[in-house]
Amino acid sequence: MTNRKDFPVERRRHPRTLLAMTLGCIRLDPDGGDVVDSLHMRDISRGGLGAYSTRPHYPGQRIVLNLPIPAGGGRRNVYATIVRCRQADEGYSVGFAFDAPYVGEAYRYSRSTVNATTQAVAA
Numbered sequence: 001m002t003n004r005k006d007f008p009v010e011r012r013r014h015p016r017t018l019l020a021m022t023l024g025c026i027r028l029d030p031d032g033g034d035v036v037d038s039l040h041m042r043d044i045s046r047g048g049l050g051a052y053s054t055r056p057h058y059p060g061q062r063i064v065l066n067l068p069i070p071a072g073g074g075r076r077n078v079y080a081t082i083v084r085c086r087q088a089d090e091g092y093s094v095g096f097a098f099d100a101p102y103v104g105e106a107y108r109y110s111r112s113t114v115n116a117t118t119q120a121v122a123a
Contacts, residue, residue, distance in 0.1 A: 016043040016050070017104075021068070023051065028062040039065075039094070044104045048080065048097040056092050057085045063096065067103075078103050 023039045039051040049065075057063075061082040066075050079099040086093045098104065 016045045018043050024066040026064040027057075028064060046102045046105045048083070048095060049104060051094050051096065052088060052091050053085075053094050054091045056087075057082045057094050059083055059085065065096070 019041060021041050023041050025037050025039055027035050027037060037053070037055065039053050041049055041051045043050045059082055063080050063082065065078045065080055067078050068075050080096040081099060082094060083097045084093075084095040
């Protein structure tokens with residue numbers, strides 16, 4: 001039997017969907033350097049996403065993310081705010097909160113569509 005202590009307590013409000021892809025982003029309040037950047041997304045939820053970056057970000061920093069549209073193809077710009085940034089093995093682990101509610105809901109059940117869109121964009 002599994003002991004409840006074996007699993008960490010989930011503190012997130014929305015469940016995460018693992019989804020790996022490269023995203024373009026624009027930093028709205030740049031702290032020097034390039035304004036256009038790319039991130040390596042690892043997961044998404046209704047309220048935000050997690051990604052890796054080669055540069056540090058700071059909580060409160062505003063970003064425009066360029067996400068694929070799962071159902072119809074194409075892409076859309078989504079405003080987000082950095083909620084955390086921690087140094088990782090190769091770069092930084094960054095947490096984003098979407099400014100509009102439930103932006104990530106469409107990605108929860110359409111993982112295969114998003115993966116197909118991502119492969120087409122990457123090609």
